[in-house]
Amino acid sequence: MTKDRRRFPRYDVAKLAEFKGELQQGRKKTRLIMFGLGGCGFFSDPIEEMLKADQNVVCTFKCDGILKEPLKLQAKVAYVQAVQIFQAKEIFYGIEFLPNQESAIGPLVKYLEELQSQGKIKVCA
Numbered sequence: 001m002t003k004d005r006r007r008f009p010r011y012d013v014a015k016l017a018e019f020k021g022e023l024q025q026g027r028k029k030t031r032l033i034m035f036g037l038g039g040c041g042f043f044s045d046p047i048e049e050m051l052k053a054d055q056n057v058v059c060t061f062k063c064d065g066i067l068k069e070p071l072k073l074q075a076k077v078a079y080v081q082a083v084q085i086f087q088a089k090e091i092f093y094g095i096e097f098l099p100n101q102e103s104a105i106g107p108l109v110k111y112l113e114e115l116q117s118q119g120k121i122k123v124c125a
Contacts, residue, residue, distance in 0.1 A: 010036035010124045011112040018064040019108075023093060024057050030093075034124045035061075037109050039078065039096040041124075046091050051077050059095060066111050073105065074098040 013019045014033045021032030021040060029045035040059065051057065054076055061071045078096040082089060097105065115121045 008037040008109075010034040010039070010041065011116060012122045012124050013112065016115075016121065018066075020062045022060040023095065024051070025060070032061075033092075035108065035112065037097075037102060037105055039075065039094065041095065042093045043083070044091045044093060046082070046089055048091075050091065051080065051093060053077050053079055057095065059097075061108065063108055063111065066107055071104060071108070073101055 011034060013021075013035045014031070019032070019035070021035065021042065023030045023032075023042045023044070027044065027048055029048055031043045032040060033043055034041040057075050057077060059073045059075050061067070061073070075095045075097045078094040081092045081094070083092050084090075112121065116123060
């Protein structure tokens with residue numbers, strides 16, 4: 001899914017130490033890269049079991065100073081794409097949050113919008 005097909009912007013959260021995400025409990029080699037009101041994106045090591053497009057998943061997010069406890073969101077895998085980064089192959093998962101969770105996601109998005117307005121993070125292309 002490309003940016004022009006997204007309803008909401010996604011923010012580059014890869015370097016935010018306080019913002020962490022987990023894609024399906026137990027996946028140890030997965031990194032949160034982007035996050036927005038409609039969904040998020042993770043890179044994963046291909047040695048982990050592949051998730052499939054349209055598969056339902058649970059994502060868990062932590063953000064120091066914003067969330068008092070981890071936020072679990074129901075989602076589905078929108079797409080899966082193999083990506084070559086330098087000499088390593090990684091799997092990118094585009095994740096779409098299921099409807100009616102916007103109020104829970106809102107504080108995180110507001111925080112990211114604030115960081116973006118201060119020039120500390122960027123909107124993903």
